[in-house]
Structure formats: structure tokens, C-alpha cells
Amino acid sequence: MTIDEIRSILGAKYIVGEEWKDREVHTACGSDMMSDVLAFMKDQSVLLTGLCNLQVIRTCEMMDIICVVFVRGKMPDEAMIAMAKDKGITLMTTGHRMFSACGMLYKNGLQGGPAY
Amino acid sequence: MANTITMSYEVPGGDFTRAGEASSSLKGSLKKMNVDPDIIRRVAIAMYEGEINMVIHANGGKIDVIISPDEIEMILTDEGPGIEDIELAMQAGYSTAPDNIRTLGFGAGMGLPNMKKYTDEMKIESQVGVGTTVRMKVKL
Ligand SMILES: Nc1ncnc2c1ncn2[C@@H]1O[C@H](COP(=O)(O)OP(=O)(O)OP(=O)(O)O)[C@@H](O)[C@H]1O
Ligand SMILES: [Mg+2]
Numbered sequence: 140m141t142i143d144e145i146r147s148i149l150g151a152k153y154i155v156g157e158e159w160k161d162r163e164v165h166t167a168c169g170s171d172m173m174s175d176v177l178a179f180m181k182d183q184s185v186l187l188t189g190l191c192n193l194q195v196i197r198t199c200e201m202m203d204i205i206c207v208v209f210v211r212g213k214m215p216d217e218a219m220i221a222m223a224k225d226k227g228i229t230l231m232t233t234g235h236r237m238f239s240a241c242g243m244l245y246k247n248g249l250q251g252g253p254a255y
Numbered sequence: 256m257a258n259t260i261t262m263s264y265e266v267p268g269g270d271f272t273r274a275g276e277a278s279s280s281l282k283g284s285l286k287k288m289n290v291d292p293d294i295i296r297r298v299a300i301a302m303y304e305g306e307i308n309m310v311i312h313a314n315g316g317k318i319d320v321i322i323s324p325d326e327i328e329m330i331l332t333d334e335g336p337g338i339e340d341i342e343l344a345m346q347a348g349y350s351t352a353p354d355n356i357r358t359l360g361f362g363a364g365m366g367l368p369n370m371k372k373y374t375d376e377m378k379i380e381s382q383v384g385v386g387t388t389v390r391m392k393v394k395l
Contacts, residue, residue: 171360172360172361172363173360173361174360174361174362174363174364174365174366175363175365177300177303177304177365177366177369178347178363178365178368178369178372190359190360192272192359192360193272193275194271194272194274194275194307194359194360194361195360197274197275197278197279197303198303198360200275200279200282200299201275201278201279201282201296201299201300201303202296202300203292203296218272
């Protein structure tokens, strides 16, 4: 799946990084706890989250996550947008809630990775 | 990389938004040195967890990174409250982080175990009321 297919499935809107829309992604993770993202994500390239602060972008930078979907219509601030742009991370926002957004992507073939 | 390179970072305390600047800077430097991406990710995650801990639990500190031909060593030193029971602190799920930290997405008690998981060697020295030093090594 490409980043642009994710946007389309979720009816999401790009905030920054539309130029990377053709990048391929295979697995995703949904979490509001960056502690858990750092501890349990492995080789996933998309994060769905309802948390909206600068450490979300930092966490993605460290984990090599290339796309963040903010659920429940959350909007990142200027500092987050600037950092994402600098680090090559695409940001988008959707009005769907976490459960629905994850389900829609999963149904369309995006995987979650192995269980622990 | 024939010789040893040392890099030092100040980690300001009390400013959660700035936590991660040192790890980000190191990550950028390692990329320029063409270090293997998997190694870079392990180093970056371990250091970021340690850096966040310094900001949340110890009011900041300093980080020295020593890059030699066969390993990357990170030494995180703070003058915070110290850790009374290191074995307990190392357990997954143990956290003394206040609730406001949890609303920021941290404080699950996963940081120290994660640092151990991503590094080849990790040692914690700590004295209550004096501070904490965390040493981590990742083999190249
Ligand atoms: N540098 C430090 N100085 C003082 N106490 C620390 C330090 N680092 C860790 N601790 C103590 O060890 C506990 C466990 O740390 P750990 O990083 O595993 O979890 P956390 O920081 O509470 O949450 P998380 O890392 O999941 O966001 C902390 O809650 C804190 O009590
Ligand atoms: Mg921690």
C-alpha cells in the first residue's frame, strides 16, 4: 500500500509531506503511548495516533516511521509540522476514531506485524 | 572510522518539548558516518529513552558518546534524585512517572527494559540524592 492509498481509504488530509505519497508501506501500529511504540513496534512504517505533541514526531524519527495519521481530527502544531518536514515524515489527519481507522486499513490489506 | 570520536551533549531539564534533541543530533551524525541503519536505529532508540528519562526523572544532565571502530558507547550522567532499587526500576511496567507525563505519551515503565533490549551491554550506577549514570554499548 502507498501513503496516498492510506490517505484515500481514511478520507484523510495531508498536513505535510504530500511529496512522499508514493512511498510503499507494509505494516502499521496504532497507539497513544509513545513508550509502547518505542518498545513494541518493529519495522512498522506507519503510526496511527490520537496523541499530538512534538515527541510523537521525535519517536517516529528514532523508529524510522515515515508516516503519521492523526485520528479524531487532531491537528499538529507548527513545530511538529516543521520537524516532520525536516525528517521526511508525512503527516495526515482523519476524522475517524482510532478503532475505525485501524480497521479500515487492516481490511484493505495493511498488516499489523507479529504478536508478542 | 579508524580512530575514536567523542561527542558530548547537554540535556536541558524541565523542557519536555526539547527532549530528544541530543538523540536526533547523534542520529544525524551516525548517518553521515554511514553506520548501518539497523545499528543507528538501536542506538537512537536506546539514547532517546535515556534522554527522556533524564528530562522526566532527573532534571536533565549530559550525554557522552564514544564511537570507536568496534562499538558505540553512550554514557548518560545526571545529578537527579537517583534510583533506589535498580532491579525494580528495570522491570517492565515499573514507573514513578506522574500522571501528566502519561498524558504526554510516556511513563509506561518500558524505557529501561527497552534500552537493555536494544543494546549489547547496559550498566546503571545510581546513588539516591546524588545522581545516576547509565552506560550502554552497541557493537558495530
Ligand atoms: N535518570 C533517572 N533518574 C532517576 N530515576 C530514574 C531515571 N531513569 C529511570 N528512573 C526511574 O526508573 C523508573 C523506570 O524507568 P523507565 O524508563 O523504565 O520507565 P518510565 O520512564 O517511568 O516510563 P517510560 O520509559 O515507559 O516512558 C522510572 O519511573 C524512575 O522511577
Ligand atoms: Mg523512561
